Amino acid sequence: MSRSTFAIAGFILVAALLGIALVTTAPVHAETETVYQVSTIDALLAGVYEGSHTIAEVRQHGDLGLGTLDALDGEMIVLDGVVYQVKDNGSVVVVPDTMTTPFVAVTWFEADITREIARPVNLTGLQAQLDATFPSHNLFYAIRIDGFFSSVTARSVPAQEKPYPPLVEVVRNQSVFEYTDMQGTIVGFWSPEFVEGINVPGYHFHVISDDRTKGGHLLGCEIEHGVVEIDTTPNFLLNLPLEGDFPALDLGGEHGDEVAQVER
Numbered sequence: 504m505s506r507s508t509f510a511i512a513g514f515i516l517v518a519a520l521l522g523i524a525l526v527t528t529a530p531v532h533a534e535t536e537t538v539y540q541v542s543t544i545d546a547l548l549a550g551v552y553e554g555s556h557t558i559a560e561v562r563q564h565g566d567l568g569l570g571t572l573d574a575l576d577g578e579m580i581v582l583d584g585v586v587y588q589v590k591d592n593g594s595v596v597v598v599p600d601t602m603t604t605p606f607v608a609v610t611w612f613e614a615d616i617t618r619e620i621a622r623p624v625n626l627t628g629l630q631a632q633l634d635a636t637f638p639s640h641n642l643f644y645a646i647r648i649d650g651f652f653s654s655v656t657a658r659s660v661p662a663q664e665k666p667y668p669p670l671v672e673v674v675r676n677q678s679v680f681e682y683t684d685m686q687g688t689i690v691g692f693w694s695p696e697f698v699e700g701i702n703v704p705g706y707h708f709h710v711i712s713d714d715r716t717k718g719g720h721l722l723g724c725e726i727e728h729g730v731v732e733i734d735t736t737p738n739f740l741l742n743l744p745l746e747g748d749f750p751a752l753d754l755g756g757e758h759g760d761e762v763a764q765v766e767r
């Protein structure tokens with residue numbers, strides 16, 4: 504080997520060692536620009552309500568999102584890294600890390616688009632404005648709306664006992680809350696049409712008041728003024744239950760009608 508060959512070999516060796524060192528000392532980042540989801544909407548429709556993942560685990564994957572709790576015990580809202588439960592009696596509590604969820608979607612929220620709502624608009628109008636703002640209808644969007652609401656219609660669902668009934672039956676007994684003059688935050692997602700079966704195509708919103716005493720799955724609202732933040736999200740990470748009712752469940756068929764019934 505000539506001296507120059509030695510030099511090149513030495514350089515490659517050092518580079519290789521440096522490369523390894525860089526990889527092993529790099530900080531561990533949680534996934535960004537990713538919707539992280541536990542289970543599927545069709546499994547939830549079919550009555551898979553047993554919690555499969557802990558809140559502690561969910562909080563490692565995002566700081567904003569929505570879902571439900573073990574046994575379908577109310578509506579879950581994740582905001583600024585805190586996980587809240589709106590029970591069917593309307594009370595709101597912070598969920599401990601040890602509790603479990605059968606269905607949740609969260610993301611590390613970082614706004615890509617910010618818009619002001621300067622004029623009063625209802626939920627339908629708000630959705631039309633958002634539709635016009637999305638740069639594509641083939642991506643996921645996490646959405647956060649902080650504002651003042653002259654009215655909010657929200658719902659929650661009662662905890663279920665085994666054998667679990669399908670979700671369409673449960674929502675017949677949902678509690679509907681009407682709030683007026685509420686300062687609060689809407690959190691949720693817009694998902695593309697092709698997500699059908701896995702999540703809810705279109706909008707899915709939950710809401711919580713600033714004083715953390717009111718909230719639920721959003722059915723309607725009139726927002727006076729506020730700020731909309733949109734996080735364009737191209738990645739999707741699905742975490743499916745390995746135990747419980749999920750593995751043996753027959754998930755064939757199409758359930759778009761049922762989704763419409765339980766969400767709207």
Ligand SMILES: [Zn+2]
Pocket residue numbers: 569578707708709720721
């Ligand atoms: Zn919901």
